[in-house]
Amino acid sequence: MAAVSGLMRRPLxxxxxxxxxxxxxxxxxxxQVTVREAINQGMDExxxxxxxxxxxxxxxxxxxxxxxxxxxxxxxxxxxxxxxxPISEMGFAGIAVGAAMAGLRPICEFMTFNFSMQAIDQVxxxxxxxxxxxxxxxxxxxxxxxxxxxxxxxxAQHSQCFAAWYGHCPGLKVVSPWNSEDxxxxxxxxxxxxxxxxxxxxxxxxxxxxxxxxxxxxxxxLIPIGKAKIERQGTHITVVAHSRPVGxxxxxxxxxxxEGIECEVIxxxxxxxxxxxxxxxxxxxxxxxxxxxxxxxxxxxxxxVCARIMExxxxxxxxxxxxxxxxxDVPMPYAKILEDNSIPQVKDIIFAIKKTLNI
Amino acid sequence: xxxxxxxxxxxxxxxxxxxxxxVLVASRNFANDATFEIKKCDLHRLEEGPPVTTVLTREDGxxxxxxxxxxxxxxxxxDQLYKQKIIRGFCHLCDGQEACCVGLEAGxxxxxxxxxxxxxxxxxxxRGLSVRExxxxxxxxxxxxxxxxxxxxxxxAKNFYGGNGIVGAQGQIFEAYNMxxxxxxxxxxxxxxxxxxxxxxVERAAASxxxxxxxxxxxxxxxxxxxILCVREATRFAAAYCxxxxxxxxxxxxxxxxxxxxxxxxxxxxxTREEIQEVRSKSDPIMLLKDRMVNSNLASVEELKxxxxxxxxxxxxxxxxxxxxxxxPLEELGxxxxxxxxxxxxxxxxxxxxxxxxx
Numbered sequence: 125m126a127a128v129s130g131l132m133r134r135p136l137x138x139x140x141x142x143x144x145x146x147x148x149x150x151x152x153x154x155x156q157v158t159v160r161e162a163i164n165q166g167m168d169e170x171x172x173x174x175x176x177x178x179x180x181x182x183x184x185x186x187x188x189x190x191x192x193x194x195x196x197x198x199x200x201x202x203x204x205x206x207x208x209x210p211i212s213e214m215g216f217a218g219i220a221v222g223a224a225m226a227g228l229r230p231i232c233e234f235m236t237f238n239f240s241m242q243a244i245d246q247v248x249x250x251x252x253x254x255x256x257x258x259x260x261x262x263x264x265x266x267x268x269x270x271x272x273x274x275x276x277x278x279x280a281q282h283s284q285c286f287a288a289w290y291g292h293c294p295g296l297k298v299v300s301p302w303n304s305e306d307x308x309x310x311x312x313x314x315x316x317x318x319x320x321x322x323x324x325x326x327x328x329x330x331x332x333x334x335x336x337x338x339x340x341x342x343x344x345x346l347i348p349i350g351k352a353k354i355e356r357q358g359t360h361i362t363v364v365a366h367s368r369p370v371g372x373x374x375x376x377x378x379x380x381x382x383e384g385i386e387c388e389v390i391x392x393x394x395x396x397x398x399x400x401x402x403x404x405x406x407x408x409x410x411x412x413x414x415x416x417x418x419x420x421x422x423x424x425x426x427x428x429v430c431a432r433i434m435e436x437x438x439x440x441x442x443x444x445x446x447x448x449x450x451x452x453d454v455p456m457p458y459a460k461i462l463e464d465n466s467i468p469q470v471k472d473i474i475f476a477i478k479k480t481l482n483i
Numbered sequence: 484x485x486x487x488x489x490x491x492x493x494x495x496x497x498x499x500x501x502x503x504x505x506v507l508v509a510s511r512n513f514a515n516d517a518t519f520e521i522k523k524c525d526l527h528r529l530e531e532g533p534p535v536t537t538v539l540t541r542e543d544g545x546x547x548x549x550x551x552x553x554x555x556x557x558x559x560x561x562d563q564l565y566k567q568k569i570i571r572g573f574c575h576l577c578d579g580q581e582a583c584c585v586g587l588e589a590g591x592x593x594x595x596x597x598x599x600x601x602x603x604x605x606x607x608x609x610r611g612l613s614v615r616e617x618x619x620x621x622x623x624x625x626x627x628x629x630x631x632x633x634x635x636x637x638x639x640a641k642n643f644y645g646g647n648g649i650v651g652a653q654g655q656i657f658e659a660y661n662m663x664x665x666x667x668x669x670x671x672x673x674x675x676x677x678x679x680x681x682x683x684x685v686e687r688a689a690a691s692x693x694x695x696x697x698x699x700x701x702x703x704x705x706x707x708x709x710x711i712l713c714v715r716e717a718t719r720f721a722a723a724y725c726x727x728x729x730x731x732x733x734x735x736x737x738x739x740x741x742x743x744x745x746x747x748x749x750x751x752x753x754x755t756r757e758e759i760q761e762v763r764s765k766s767d768p769i770m771l772l773k774d775r776m777v778n779s780n781l782a783s784v785e786e787l788k789x790x791x792x793x794x795x796x797x798x799x800x801x802x803x804x805x806x807x808x809x810x811x812p813l814e815e816l817g818x819x820x821x822x823x824x825x826x827x828x829x830x831x832x833x834x835x836x837x838x839x840x841x842x
Binding site for chain 1: 623629636681810817820832
């Protein structure tokens, strides 16, 4: 009994599936949920909860979504709630913003965020700035979501990361989920938020299954926007990332653990507002910092993290300059060898960690 | 006599004595040219349209046949290579639409300028690049026309501006119409109407599917895009219109794609296999040209079959090259960021990884 209760005290994620089956009979056998399913669930639950919520975008209805994220929703909710648009991003983003201003709660899908550049004026000037410009009169409760960043072999015009661009703008909230739990909790919070929220998903993560803790299975499971999560505790160095690179950082941490280096891996979850406090507390403990992102280095997410660390209490605790690991500073090339070397790999993360630790 | 000649030419081509067999076949008394009736184009704001008959010379006919067959076989080879995962990312094939790119090129000059969207392999070929360079670009090798950096959607040639990945922008086209008409720019706007925008039929996406009329104040033609002679005549007409200083003109080519939108779209969830089969059996552009030429004695079935064999070999050789050619060298990852600039350093995944950039 003592052994069992000892196990029970560990964080839920580390409890074995077998144990869960014994103690949580209602949960389906240690639930594995892909990121795609998690987003689908999150949207489904919010569509059910509030009839003002609706989804629009290219191929979201009858095609079930270009990446099948909205599978089954049109069948369940019909033409009025799940709307196929023509290929006109500026047009339908504008329609969505107008709908939000008039009191509905649209989810506007960009097939990838590369296409959001066609509509960026609507996102920034019509959505993000409006509550401020109107002196608090006109909120815009809209969600812009879709895959962001590099995929596999989709070349320069389809691989850009927009975290820094959207994170730059006051008035917008920007979140970047990594795993299934993040995806579901953040999409639900985004939909319930009365402000414009950009949800930067990742195409390569859609099919990846993760263990779904039981609280994530609740219809009221929310992850607060603006809070980071410590995915792995450590003492030697703080490793901060968002989206898919979080997984790479955990891989690097596993490798380095064998050499006696314990990394604290922080999953940012939110780009704006940024949870700098969690990062600061960690740096004050470990004295070392690296940031990891898929986007370009110049004016990127990592650059902002480093700048804020300099401005705050954690600076005095740094034993070495903070280091950024990023995408290469080039438009994404197509050829595989070039593409592989244009995104941050586990080896680049390990190298940067060792350099920072002077190992 | 005819049978004997056919038999002799078969034997000779079997021995690969091409010149001899051609001489033999030529002496078979083919017509030099033939006149064909072509479908009348629907007109918008035009008093008269392209002619309803046209003369096709044997030489032109053979050339068009070879070009269309080359595009067809090249696209089918790309399909194969994609399924073998030798081509990655996005791959949008134009088989079924060969009369559009070949017919268009037949109606313009090499010094005219052409730009298109992502379904661009056919145009890349008709604008003068070799199948080798195209397939090697698709496989991401150094012998590719963009040195492996661009991939399927980013191929360029002299007077051919790609190959572009971001489309839709219905608003932008109206802006372009306005300025072209205002300033009387010699511009032919072409819509290859293949009935579907990704998975959405035109009826579900367009308030008016008479695309040739949607230039409003710009005159337009609706053309049978499966008939290469119709496309050629319409293009000649449109080009002449522009060159005479009258301003822009619009051409809608009614065509069809056999493949789905891209290699990740099976293409049968939003249309029936029967529909695809019907177009293939009744309106295939290569079949239509072949029937015309054989029935008017412009060429023999055997001769065209010989062209098929040559084309197949050309594609096979190109595919071999595209599979065997090495990937671009890693050192060139940073090349060609800027034009006409002195060399500079490009940052890689972290500050210690550096690439050289030369123009």
